[in-house]
Amino acid sequence: MDSRPISAEIDRLREPITGFLQDLVRIPSLPGEEQAAQRFFADKLRAIGCEVQILTSQFAELEHHPAFSDDGVSFAERLNVIGQWTGTDKTGRSLILNGHMDVVPIGNPELWRFAPWSGTVADGKLHGRGSCDMKAGLAAAVCAMEALRNLHYKPLGTVLLESVIGEESGGVGTLTTLVRGIRADAAVLMEPTQLRACPVHAGALSFRVEIVGRAIHASMKRFGVSAVDKFQQIFAAVQALDRARHLSYKNQIFEFEDNIAPISVGTVAAGDWLSTVPETLVAEGRFGVFPGETTAAARAALATCLAQVSENDPWLKDHPPSLTWIEGQFEPGQTSLAEPIVVALREAHAQVFGTQPRVRGVPYGSDLRLFTEHGRFPAVLYGPGDVAFAHTVEEHVELEEVFACAKVLAMLIVAWCGGSYTR
Numbered sequence: 520m521d522s523r524p525i526s527a528e529i530d531r532l533r534e535p536i537t538g539f540l541q542d543l544v545r546i547p548s549l550p551g552e553e554q555a556a557q558r559f560f561a562d563k564l565r566a567i568g569c570e571v572q573i574l575t576s577q578f579a580e581l582e583h584h585p586a587f588s589d590d591g592v593s594f595a596e597r598l599n600v601i602g603q604w605t606g607t608d609k610t611g612r613s614l615i616l617n618g619h620m621d622v623v624p625i626g627n628p629e630l631w632r633f634a635p636w637s638g639t640v641a642d643g644k645l646h647g648r649g650s651c652d653m654k655a656g657l658a659a660a661v662c663a664m665e666a667l668r669n670l671h672y673k674p675l676g677t678v679l680l681e682s683v684i685g686e687e688s689g690g691v692g693t694l695t696t697l698v699r700g701i702r703a704d705a706a707v708l709m710e711p712t713q714l715r716a717c718p719v720h721a722g723a724l725s726f727r728v729e730i731v732g733r734a735i736h737a738s739m740k741r742f743g744v745s746a747v748d749k750f751q752q753i754f755a756a757v758q759a760l761d762r763a764r765h766l767s768y769k770n771q772i773f774e775f776e777d778n779i780a781p782i783s784v785g786t787v788a789a790g791d792w793l794s795t796v797p798e799t800l801v802a803e804g805r806f807g808v809f810p811g812e813t814t815a816a817a818r819a820a821l822a823t824c825l826a827q828v829s830e831n832d833p834w835l836k837d838h839p840p841s842l843t844w845i846e847g848q849f850e851p852g853q854t855s856l857a858e859p860i861v862v863a864l865r866e867a868h869a870q871v872f873g874t875q876p877r878v879r880g881v882p883y884g885s886d887l888r889l890f891t892e893h894g895r896f897p898a899v900l901y902g903p904g905d906v907a908f909a910h911t912v913e914e915h916v917e918l919e920e921v922f923a924c925a926k927v928l929a930m931l932i933v934a935w936c937g938g939s940y941t942r
């Protein structure tokens with residue numbers, strides 16, 4: 520298909536789409552406070568000819584779902600916006616374009632060079648919280664649909680553009696769409712991948728280990744048991760487990776083979792008095808789950824590791840550390856590289872750039888897993904922006920990447936859903 524009319528139309532939309540993305544960044548949409556941004560987005564979808572449905576996430580319909588993770592955000596008004604272009608023929612392949620509207624907190628505002636809710640454009644970059652993760656992706660999808668509509672394109676298969684909440688804290692919004700039966704033949708999530716095709720991501724679990732020792736006056740140290748000393752042994756074993764798990768994983772597409780599903784201890788708290796041998800230690804951390812690994816298998820791997828350390832230490836044998844799994848459970852997700860949606864996305868990218876995109880796995884979790892593991896249809900991450908700037912005070916997106924992404928998404932819609940240009 521000739522990509523030139525689409526490309527020219529998207530170039531014509533550069534200014535309004537930049538303005539739309541600025542407007543989106545200027546509406547803060549922290550977890551639980553996405554309503555204004557979502558309503559603004561819904562208005563835009565109506566303006567480009569979508570039928571718009573607002574789905575309010577309900578605790579009662581999610582709480583027993585195996586993928587539900589309670590993020591503690593109030594369910595008072597958690598709005599998800601679905602824009603739909605109904606296809607002209609049920610036999611056409613349908614496509615979901617999915618993005619999240621929630622953003623993470625800004626941290627110390629004084630550390631930002633450009634004000635976090637300003638949407639400042641400088642040197643071809645648009646700055647602000649949510650610019651890259653991932654309002655730019657949502658804007659690119661809107662731009663793709665707006666350009667196709669301006670070209671009088673009518674899809675054969677249905678196109679759905681979803682703006683969801685709760686991605687950063689566990690995926691409540693996308694889970695809501697699936698529980699309500701919103702499905703398609705494939706999904707693209709416009710997360711910041713620098714326009715790489717990413718059909719695989721690792722998962723993560725959150726753990727707590729509690730260790731007991733025996734307190735005694737520090738001057739009598741040899742007669743007590745330090746929980747810190749015991750933790751050292753456990754920590755060394757966990758580090759070794761991390762290395763061994765990475766060595767045994769057959770990696771085809773991850774960039775850093777020793778950083779696919781890392782185990783990281785994030786907090787350690789011990790003792791209650793500086794001259795007392797510490798009696799307790801609590802460590803919490805993140806346990807990476809490899810693509811293809813079940814969360815049960817990952818949990819068992821840590822439990823086995825702790826049991827082995829305890830077996831070889833007389834104190835720990837009698838006082839084994841306790842292991843609990845706490846909120847924040849993210850499964851890995853994966854779509855085969857041979858899936859037609861991955862192939863079609865790569866071809867759409869090649870139509871715009873002349874070469875195929877790099878295909879990568881990513882170590883961070885995303886809503887992709889909900890589509891692949893629970894919706895049971897293929898999904899791939901592809902969007903503008905560099906995740907290295909997400910959640911930082913330097914968050915920004917290159918506008919050229921946003922427009923290029925819009926072109927690729929428009930080409931993909933036409934190739935995947937079929938359809939025609941009719942006046």
Ligand SMILES: [Zn+2]
Pocket residue numbers: 619652653686710711
């Ligand atoms: Zn994101």
